[in-house]
Every structure is written in C-alpha cells, then in structure tokens.
Amino acid sequence: MISGHNISKNYGKLQALQNVSIACNSGEICGLVGANGAGKSTLFKILLGLVSADSGSVTIHGDGAKKIGGIIEKPALYSYLNARENLKVFAKMQNAASDSSTIEAALLQVGLSLDRKDPIRNYSMGMKQRLGIAVALLNKPSCLLLDEPFSGLDPVGIQALRKLIVSLAKDHGMAILISSHIVEVLSTLCTKLFVIHNGEILQHGSTQDILNKCVKSYTLCGNELETVSFLKKYGVAAHSNCITIPASATEISDIIFKLSEQGIAITSCTPALDVEQLFKATSV
Numbered sequence: 001m002i003s004g005h006n007i008s009k010n011y012g013k014l015q016a017l018q019n020v021s022i023a024c025n026s027g028e029i030c031g032l033v034g035a036n037g038a039g040k041s042t043l044f045k046i047l048l049g050l051v052s053a054d055s056g057s058v059t060i061h062g063d064g065a066k067k068i069g070g071i072i073e074k075p076a077l078y079s080y081l082n083a084r085e086n087l088k089v090f091a092k093m094q095n096a097a098s099d100s101s102t103i104e105a106a107l108l109q110v111g112l113s114l115d116r117k118d119p120i121r122n123y124s125m126g127m128k129q130r131l132g133i134a135v136a137l138l139n140k141p142s143c144l145l146l147d148e149p150f151s152g153l154d155p156v157g158i159q160a161l162r163k164l165i166v167s168l169a170k171d172h173g174m175a176i177l178i179s180s181h182i183v184e185v186l187s188t189l190c191t192k193l194f195v196i197h198n199g200e201i202l203q204h205g206s207t208q209d210i211l212n213k214c215v216k217s218y219t220l221c222g223n224e225l226e227t228v229s230f231l232k233k234y235g236v237a238a239h240s241n242c243i244t245i246p247a248s249a250t251e252i253s254d255i256i257f258k259l260s261e262q263g264i265a266i267t268s269c270t271p272a273l274d275v276e277q278l279f280k281a282t283s284v
C-alpha cells in the first residue's frame, strides 16, 4: 500500500502541491488525473523519494529491498545498449540480482522478446515503456508509480500495456498509481481516481462515481435507433447507426432498459466526458 498525507511543496512562490492526500491499496490500480502543470509529476517524485516535500508524510507498506518503483515522465534508459544490457546495468546499480535467468525472467514478465540483441534506440515507444517497467520491477517492489505511461503509444500499445498493468496488480498484488491527463484511458483501468488541479486534490473516490458526475451525453449504437419515437424528446443527434443523447447516468440506464423492452439491441454505450466539469467539481 502507498499513501501520502497532507503533502505540500512550493517551488519559490509557486505552490506546486497543497495538502495533497492520496492512498492506493495492494492489488489496486489508482489513477491521478490532472491537466498539464497540475502537480502530478511533483507528487510522484515525492512519493518515490526523489524530491522532498515541504510538509506531509509518505507511507509505503510492502516487502522487498525497495518497496516502491516507478517511471517519471519517460523511462530513463541507455539507448545504445540492448534490453538485456540495460537491465543488467540497472540491476547492478540497484544491487539487485543481475544473472541471466533473472534478467530473462524480467524481460518475460513485461512481454519483451529474449531474442532481440539490437540497441533499444530501435525499439518502439511501447517496448521502451515495458523495459522501463522491467527496470522499475528489478527490486521486486510492492508499489509501482507510472507517470503518463500511455503517452505516445498507439491503440495496440495502449492495450498491451493495460494488460501488463492489470496483471501486475491482479497476479502480483502490487499497488499501482498511474498519472495521466487523459481521463478516458484511466476510466476503464482504475478502480479509484484522484483529480488534481493547481496542486490540490479536487475530488477522489470510485472511478464510476466521479465520472458519472461529469458525463454530459452518451453515444448509443444499435440497429433502427433512429426509428424509436420516445428518443425524439431527448434531442438526439443521429450518425450512422448511432445516436448521441444528452442524458445523465440514471437517465441512460432507463433509456437502455426501454429500448430493450422494444426489442432494440444496443451494441455499445460510450459516455462523453466533460473534462472541464471534472476539474471544476469541488466535493472531496
């Protein structure tokens, strides 16, 4: 488990963090959402012990020589070395085991090939992220912090990294805290969200509860939706076999129920988030 309590940090006159409290339990994936400059990286650096807070405390429960690992911004790797060599160098720096079987196990854990011998400057962004995670896992930490891990990845890379993160939490019981400014990516991965704005946590709670408060419309897809008369009162916008309906979470459940009663099968229901609303909400 990782927790930070009442953490504050100033850079000169700038209040980068103000009384920030955050907690993520073992086996849980938690999200820290905030716009550019909100204070995400500063908080992660403090949780990792790389920067000291002006006030507040950090508690990390777990086993292992180093209880916490993480990547801030981009993974710091040696681009002219291959993946095995990178892992070996970092293992030696951290006094972790650096024998071939440990290094191979680390590569396999993050889904990287054992066969590639070329320098990692040839690797895709997704592969570098995986290698960065392998480095962070060398000391078998119980908590993992990932700062914007999905930035620069294509949808396939995002999908693969999501799977790896889920397996680290589920199969290895790690507490994983992920920061991002893209709410949609975190919304289906994290059970709990913390929304940070100008160095303050504006809201925290279950992902579903937080997102439900800032959904302004839903896009429903299915056949013959444009023929349903009761939908007209919602002022729906139709496109192809989908319609966009301005509705709350409760209203959309009722609408889907009524549609199924009329024999209309919904093939997808996608919420459109009002990100400004997310950062405006003040209930903690």
Ligand SMILES: Nc1ncnc2c1ncn2[C@@H]1O[C@H](COP(=O)(O)OP(=O)(O)OP(=O)(O)O)[C@@H](O)[C@H]1O
Pocket: 011, 014, 016, 034, 035, 036, 037, 038, 039, 040, 041, 042, 043, 181
């Ligand atoms: N070493 C530093 N010296 C001075 N100001 C800093 C320093 N590090 C961060 N800041 C400032 O603190 C604020 C928070 O920055 P931080 O990098 O934590 O935000 P962030 O949420 O991670 O942003 P981004 O999503 O753009 O990476 C910003 O205004 C930033 O300019």
